[in-house]
Amino acid sequence: MPVELRPTQALRLWHDVTLDLVRDGEHDLSARQMAVLLTVYLEMPPHTVRGLAAKLGVTKPAITRALDTMGRLGLVSRHRDAKDRRNVVIQRTVAGALAVERLGDVVIARHKELPL
Template sequence: MAQSSGSDSMINTLRDTIVSMVRRDGPDLSARQLGVYLTCYLQDGPHTVRGLAADLNVSKPAITRALDRLEDLRLVKRVRDPMDGRSVLICRTPDGKTSLRELAAIVNEVGAPQDREAEAPVRKARVRRMDERLRRAG
């Protein structure tokens, strides 16, 4: 099955982004860990293990393992819900916000259109949306 040039471009951008992430200093995140991390930072919370499991359609133990790793890397932290002491909230951290900015820079660099002026407005809109998400996360 042939892919359209748009699909080819997106999949190449994904590949180039992942390769850039792997080459940078520091630990790598698995696809599941990255999915949990991005969900916590790009979607409004509050986030819980149960909510993340439902949102990502994976088991609660899988979310817990991903959060263990993310917490070890100081990308998220767990905090007791002050309104319901039985519940644990997943919170953003300064290190996690910095990491998201770095990831956004990688994506923007890799996905930068080269000699494709027609794509410039689309890219600018994506950058504005990412900036807005970073401000909300900030």
């Protein structure tokens, strides 16, 4: 289980991972998009636009636009809910799962390298 993390280590970890993400430039996701991506892949489905908007504390169009961009990148997909056709269900994709997995690898690697 994670032992205590000292302030210097916490900031160093955030710095190193952020730097890796910026350097690779592959994602280029905003903080909101990152929050949406991780919520979809970590929390229990189903995920709706309205639910995500409430969870992040932002407006619905912001979520719609985030999903537009992430859908264009192949990180998520949208489908109408058959039960209630007003709803749109956000689903995971192979590419999205891979991207999330890579992020996890970076965090773990940087965490392991933290100085004493």
